[in-house]
Amino acid sequence: MLNNLLNFPRLNKLAPPKPLPPVPGPSRELKFNVTQANVMYDLAISIRNLIETARADGNDIIVLCIGTDRSTGDSLGPLTGTKLKTLNLFPHIYGTLDDPVHATNLEDKLKFIGSSFSHPFVIAVDACLGKLENVGCVTLGHGSVKPGAAVNKNLPPVGNAYITGIVNVGGFMEHLVLQSTRLNLVMKMADTIAHSLSFGLGRSHTHSQN
Numbered sequence: 001m002l003n004n005l006l007n008f009p010r011l012n013k014l015a016p017p018k019p020l021p022p023v024p025g026p027s028r029e030l031k032f033n034v035t036q037a038n039v040m041y042d043l044a045i046s047i048r049n050l051i052e053t054a055r056a057d058g059n060d061i062i063v064l065c066i067g068t069d070r071s072t073g074d075s076l077g078p079l080t081g082t083k084l085k086t087l088n089l090f091p092h093i094y095g096t097l098d099d100p101v102h103a104t105n106l107e108d109k110l111k112f113i114g115s116s117f118s119h120p121f122v123i124a125v126d127a128c129l130g131k132l133e134n135v136g137c138v139t140l141g142h143g144s145v146k147p148g149a150a151v152n153k154n155l156p157p158v159g160n161a162y163i164t165g166i167v168n169v170g171g172f173m174e175h176l177v178l179q180s181t182r183l184n185l186v187m188k189m190a191d192t193i194a195h196s197l198s199f200g201l202g203r204s205h206t207h208s209q210n
Contacts, residue, residue: 029141031134034185034192039138043192046140047200050123050161059121062113063197064158065095066126066147068102073167073181076127076190077101083194090201092117095125103153110156124159125193127186129170129177136185138193139164163197165189 032043067077081096095101101109113120124145144157168181
């Protein structure tokens with residue numbers, strides 16, 4: 001079990017211009033392996049710390065799950081969004097199997113969020129590729145992600161914080177690697193992230209209003 005839980009800096013008076021930029025500051029992240037017994041507890045506590053800090057600074061929490069169901073590896077985001085919506089009534093979850101957020105509509109979704117919330121704090125959820133020894137790890141970090149970087153797509157940075165799942169090995173024929181990723185691993189990672197986010201968001205939704 002982690003002894004040093006994620007401790008994010010205060011984000012006082014956060015009012016980012018639109019489109020949404022990453023929050024300035026040093027990038028820090030934690031990794032959680034989905035095969036570890038206490039992974040869901042450790043990740044959930046760290047996410048709750050992150051969300052409570054952002055809420056204390058008056059921000060609206062947004063969960064933005066990025067990806068497409070047309071690729072097994074890239075389906076982590078919409079799978080997580082769908083599972084999270086079944087677990088939690090939190091209203092500001094975007095990116096599901098029914099309504100995915102991907103390369104063709106990501107910029108429009110960011111504009112929508114920027115125009116709908118005065119102080120959005122976006123937690124981006126996305127799949128990524130990495131080293132063999134890190135496959136199956138979920139990463140929680142402060143700052144933005146660059147969706148599509150593994151497959152050379154030019155998309156804007158997304159998020160004030162991110163949760164990424166390392167679904168397969170990167171570095172060679174990334175499109176085929178994502179297509180051939182095991183669904184079993186992606187489902188386990190989506191379950192872990194969705195349950196952890198649900199715990200972090202809590203049961204009260206009165207703080208979040210459009």
